[in-house]
Amino acid sequence: MISFEIILTFFAAAILLALAPGPDNIFVLTQSTLRGRWAGVAVTMGLCTGLVFHSSAVALGVAAIFQTSVLAFSALKFAGAGYLIYLAWQAFRASAQKFSGGSMETMSFKKLYGRGIIMNITNPKVSIFFLAFLPQFVVPSAGSIPLQILMLGGIFIFATLIVFGSIAMVAGYLGERMNQSPGMQKILNRVAGTVFLGLALKLVTTRQ
Template sequence: MSLEFLLTSLIVVVTPGAGVLYTMAAGLSRGGRASVVAAFGCTLGIVPHMVAAITGLAALLHASAVAFQVIKYLGVAYLLYMAWSTLREQGALRVERDTAPRPALRVIASGVLVNILNPKLTIFFLAFLPQFVTAGEPSALLRMVELSAVFMLMTFVVFIGYGLFAAAIRNHVISRPKVLSWMRRTFAAAFVALGARLALADR
């Protein structure tokens, strides 16, 4: 495993995106356990992109403008839905003192959707992974699976860090309604901004 791969992956993972926002929102709204579950869901959402890149489906997505646009706008719609739900206090950032657990499958499903509806992630895997596989390597497929697994593990660990940080400041947020209101607006605006960026993305 090259240092270049690890550093590049770390930069990509640490850069805040929809998955980070969702995981932090889970930590703020329901605490540490929920943030870990959310991080798992977001990480699980990487699997389809990994499979697509390894099997060559990403190349088809890259070549087909229609397929790319359909997935892209589904992702945009979901991010806008997340923003709308957050503002209505019914979405990811619904913060209450009662930390009754939200169904884990629901949290995981939302996390999976956050990442799975992003065609840029598939294209990223298509362009990123092959750079670290030696041409003519007999076990190239196994090598790509190994690299993908490391990327997913790094994603899971980093997202948990973001989520637990959010959970740690949860009580401070709950005790300050104005702060909570501004954070809700900030998260909603961030989801809208990510949706806009995805809408403007080219293949």
């Protein structure tokens, strides 16, 4: 088994990485601000489910395909960018009433959860990051390497839940205050749409 010292070091690194600005925590921030704290929690759960996919891909060696195949990498990133553009279009055309924050009446937990999953698994850079990051903490003499990878992936997911869940709570609280004004709702919708377009552009321009 992996030593406690390695687990503690890995957990600290995972917390810092989750805090670093990136597409996933920005996504949680925008959704929480627009739709309320529990919407952010639903998205966070979806994103973490996506991390289960990436952890499993690394353990099985599938992530190496995205690192070596230009076609697979490009197909996945363009699918992700297309989804983000769709979300941007929804945000820009939404009315203040339709996008009122503070409750999840306008979108179910299941739909928000699914949105988090799609957002995460359509980013091939996550699999490649896991492929480069997780093995650094693997100890060959400590037992099954795939099992260690899955264990490290679980620790990373736990760290992500803590950080992203906190972001959802804080952003949701602030969003509920701001969404009381229809004018502010419209501004938040436009900001969210712009953020989604920016994330789509960043994803399209990423390279292996």
